[in-house]
Amino acid sequence: MKIKNILLASMIAGASLIGSSAYAATVGKTVDLSLESDMAGGFNAHFGNAFASIDTNNLFVDKYKFTLSGNYDSAASLTSVFLKAGTIKNLQITDFSLVQFDPSTNSVLHTYAGMDATTGTTDTWEMSATGLTAGSYYIQVGGKVLGNGGGTYASDLTIAMAPVPEPETYAMLGAGLAFMGFVARRKKAKAA
Numbered sequence: 001m002k003i004k005n006i007l008l009a010s011m012i013a014g015a016s017l018i019g020s021s022a023y024a025a026t027v028g029k030t031v032d033l034s035l036e037s038d039m040a041g042g043f044n045a046h047f048g049n050a051f052a053s054i055d056t057n058n059l060f061v062d063k064y065k066f067t068l069s070g071n072y073d074s075a076a077s078l079t080s081v082f083l084k085a086g087t088i089k090n091l092q093i094t095d096f097s098l099v100q101f102d103p104s105t106n107s108v109l110h111t112y113a114g115m116d117a118t119t120g121t122t123d124t125w126e127m128s129a130t131g132l133t134a135g136s137y138y139i140q141v142g143g144k145v146l147g148n149g150g151g152t153y154a155s156d157l158t159i160a161m162a163p164v165p166e167p168e169t170y171a172m173l174g175a176g177l178a179f180m181g182f183v184a185r186r187k188k189a190k191a192a
Contacts, residue, residue, distance in 0.1 A: 087149025
């Protein structure tokens with residue numbers, strides 16, 4: 001009889017632990033990001049997500065994929081605002097990053113982490129990356145839905161062509177090295 005009671009108590013305790021661990025589900029999306037030309041060799045994109053009241057207390061990870069065919073620099077910002085009008089719309093953003101990945105294996109090659117610049121009730125993140133090379137990338141946004149009415153975020157991505165050194169720069173470098181060589185040779189000749 002005692003063994004049955006202990007076994008029953010163990011099963012109830014185990015079931016309650018299992019139930020509490022499944023409380024927060026992970027929701028999110030993975031989509032191909034549409035890059036629009038900025039008519040100067042770069043690209044812009046605007047994206048975001050909205051969560052409903054059914055998503056309250058859920059975690060989310062959204063990925064926005066795109067491909068680059070050359071060398072670029074990038075900057076992005078993300079904003080999520082606390083709103084209270086009947087229901088509360090609020091997200092807690094915990095990740096905003098640019099990830100370069102291998103599309104055949106989905107392995108991460110490089111991550112450029114964003115910076116939390118939040119002040120007050122507006123959740124604000126900023127991110128920049130220089131020296132991006134041709135390849136596959138995604139912007140990752142992660143966090144938790146806190147509001148009983150869900151929440152929203154919006155983001156803006158700018159991709160600009162990486163600066164290429166001008167030929168004059170190389171000419172000045174060569175002239176400077178030649179002058180340094182001339183001065184060094186002259187000092188050596190005077191010392192002898």
